[in-house]
Amino acid sequence: MNKLLPSRTPSVVSALCFAALLAGGCASPSYTVTPEMQARAASENPAPPKDDDFPAPGSAKWQQGAFPSLDALRTMRTGMGKDQVRELLGFPHFSEGLGGVREWNYIFHFRTGAGPEYLTCQYMVRFNADVLTNGMYWKGPGCADLLRPPRTAATPVATAQPAAPAARTTLGADGLFRFDGRSLSDLLPEGRRRLEALASDIRSSSAAVESIRITGHTDRLGTTAYNQALSLARAETVRDYLAQAGVPAQAIHVQGKGESEPKVQCAQTAKRAELIGCLAPNRRVEIEVFVRR
Numbered sequence: 609m610n611k612l613l614p615s616r617t618p619s620v621v622s623a624l625c626f627a628a629l630l631a632g633g634c635a636s637p638s639y640t641v642t643p644e645m646q647a648r649a650a651s652e653n654p655a656p657p658k659d660d661d662f663p664a665p666g667s668a669k670w671q672q673g674a675f676p677s678l679d680a681l682r683t684m685r686t687g688m689g690k691d692q693v694r695e696l697l698g699f700p701h702f703s704e705g706l707g708g709v710r711e712w713n714y715i716f717h718f719r720t721g722a723g724p725e726y727l728t729c730q731y732m733v734r735f736n737a738d739v740l741t742n743g744m745y746w747k748g749p750g751c752a753d754l755l756r757p758p759r760t761a762a763t764p765v766a767t768a769q770p771a772a773p774a775a776r777t778t779l780g781a782d783g784l785f786r787f788d789g790r791s792l793s794d795l796l797p798e799g800r801r802r803l804e805a806l807a808s809d810i811r812s813s814s815a816a817v818e819s820i821r822i823t824g825h826t827d828r829l830g831t832t833a834y835n836q837a838l839s840l841a842r843a844e845t846v847r848d849y850l851a852q853a854g855v856p857a858q859a860i861h862v863q864g865k866g867e868s869e870p871k872v873q874c875a876q877t878a879k880r881a882e883l884i885g886c887l888a889p890n891r892r893v894e895i896e897v898f899v900r901r
Contacts, residue, residue: 645740647791649687650685651794653742653789654736657734662713662730665730668701668715673714674716674717676716678755681754681755684696686742686743686791688740689741690735693712693733697714700712700733701715710734710735711734712735714732717729729747730747730748731746732746744837751833752832775896775897775899776896778892778893779846780891781842784842790838790841795849803846807853810855814855817900818898818899820850820859820896821895822860822861822894823843823893824846824864824865825866827867827884827888829884829887832866832867835866839865840863841864844862846893870887870890871889
């Protein structure tokens with residue numbers, strides 16, 4: 609009678625899982641991700657890494673890096689599991705560890721023109737205790753700007769048809785969000801009331817509204833990359849709130865300008881609370897409503 613050969617499947621699976629662990633861990637834990645867990649990840653706002661916190665490129669397991677899709681990077685949000693990140697960006701390029709991995713690092717290249725030249729950036733994804741993303745960060749000059757929507761050429765306007773005037777509303781971020789907040793759950797009651805009143809005004813004159821531009825601004829505290837991401841996230845949150853309140857989403861365009869357009873300049877002081885208070889006018893969201901003549 610022939611003897612059955614012992615199955616090698618467990619050892620193969622173990623080897624594959626071990627290889628995956630070296631690349632950042634096996635699949636995400638198999639539990640249901642609840643809206644509460646995603647909201648918690650979005651509200652944590654961990655301190656952004658310093659440049660020295662990024663691993664040296666020479667220590668990467670895959671030192672060639674990759675040419676990622678900008679659309680995939682724009683899809684990244686807080687509250688995503690490791691499997692979702694891996695589907696968008698692939699395995700991390702560094703050996704992050706065997707268990708309890710809370711950080712993935714990548715080396716990404718981006719073409720700068722028709723020739724072979726490219727820009728190299730480092731990208732870090734951090735995970736919270738629920739193993740959901742709670743922060744995405746860049747290292748490298750100009751890297752964070754790559755995710756900005758491409759600028760489109762302005763349509764020439766005939767001299768007989770002047771550009772549509774814009775009514776600008778400036779909302780202080782401190783009145784809209786809790787300090788350093790950016791998501792819908794971070795909106796303060798007074799901020800929600802002001803946005804609801806603005807949405808009501810826009811709806812009442814919607815027939816004349818041509819477009820709406822929402823621009824987020826921050827103060828100079830924190831890194832340039834962090835402030836750029838924070839300003840854009842706040843603008844997107846205001847857009848989402850107005851859309852939920854009945855403002856046509858297709859008419860709304862958002863942008864973040866980080867710390868690049870301050871309204872006030874404040875001298876450095878040892879008292880951080882005083883500096884934060886002085887810089888308050890720079891933390892704002894500007895809403896421009898363009899109307900037809």
